[in-house]
């Protein structure tokens with residue numbers, strides 16, 4: 001087997017190195033990085049009637065609310081969750097992208113954390129399993145949530161089956177039309193899928209009256225999912241991003257990466273790059289390294305967002321709600337404003353109007369840099385990765401790849417050899433139609 005590099009150069013597969021951990025090396029705990037933050041998270045503004053805190057106490061499992069601000073540094077992963085994490089493909093490999101490096105003619109060492117290898121095709125399945133488990137432990141029988149591009153919806157659909165629960169997902173209408181296979185996968189698992197805005201909820205009907213061709217957003221889907229959960233006794237409302245317990249569950253990404261870089265003989269990363277929306281892939285990957293920064297190691301953190309929703313690079317740091325019905329509390333975050341409707345780019349997971357308070361604080365405090373990437377550049381980066389390394393990443397992850405390619409080019413200009421670690425948050429095999437529309 002050979003890989004064909006960009007300029008027709010043929011490379012032996014022996015040059016491709018993948019660092020793998022054994023099942024025993026799957027971390028046993030999640031890392032609570034809140035204790036490492038440069039500043040405490042700002043308080044929320046709870047203006048809804050009844051208050052959002054009261055709504056969340058009804059619809060979210062109590063252990064998840066506790067995990068939004070755990071007092072301990074390490075949070076134990078329950079054994080049934082750990083067992084399912086192994087079943088879906090954790091730990092994921094870390095690839096040294098030698099063929100990509102050769103194509104870019106860089107002396108930077110580029111590593112890619114391969115969340116695309118998980119059975120649902122993205123990192124989201126880790127928190128889905130944890131959340132489904134806690135919901136079942138607390139006696140809930142139905143999981144309700146929203147999804148943008150469908151990666152979170154697929155993960156929750158699988159987790160609901162694994163823990164014997166029903167599942168209902170509201171999916172942003174434009175993403176549902178772009179990514180039908182994700183809908184088919186969820187339905188195959190017995191999950192009910194509705195396009196958002198839908199006629200099933202009062203907020204959905206109101207939005208459709210205002211705009212019958214409403215393309216839907218993460219925000220519309222969040223409002224509908226919460227309304228449905230409030231109306232469904234015994235259900236749990238769960239989230240795929242934006243909230244602290246989700247970021248906590250994703251710290252397996254950073255912990256595994258740390259162990260794998262050590263296997264590769266690296267002292268640690270010089271630069272870490274991930275795509276960013278609510279920020280769960282970025283936080284889970286990077287924040288276990290916050291303490292290294294505190295201890296004096298220079299590591300730069302870079303978030304790649306979409307120019308279709310450039311919150312961190314062009315948005316305002318202001319109090320805003322995550323959903324048009326205002327069920328969620330107003331949080332201090334970088335935002336494009338609650339009425340912002342992004343263009344229906346294929347990276348549906350990056351279209352949210354605001355980022356999470358955590359990511360926003362990191363940006364505000366100068367711990368995190370951000371860059372906005374155009375859709376075409378992202379897809380070209382995804383294509384180059386396929387042609388060099390042989391795997392296709394999701395459009396969201398392709399934004400991180402584009403930022404990594406820019407970083408490698410800069411290193412070449414400046415004659416540096418950094419260790420760049422980039423997160424491949426998901427697989428692009430169900431996004432081929434997007435790749436076709438943009439590149440072919």
Ligand SMILES: Cc1ncc(COP(=O)(O)O)c(C=O)c1O
Pocket residue numbers: 122123148149150151152240241242275276277278279280281282348349350394396397425426427
């Ligand atoms: C593959 C993939 N990567 C990244 C994201 C962005 O989410 P977050 O910013 O929470 O990591 C999504 C969101 O749906 C996604 O599906």
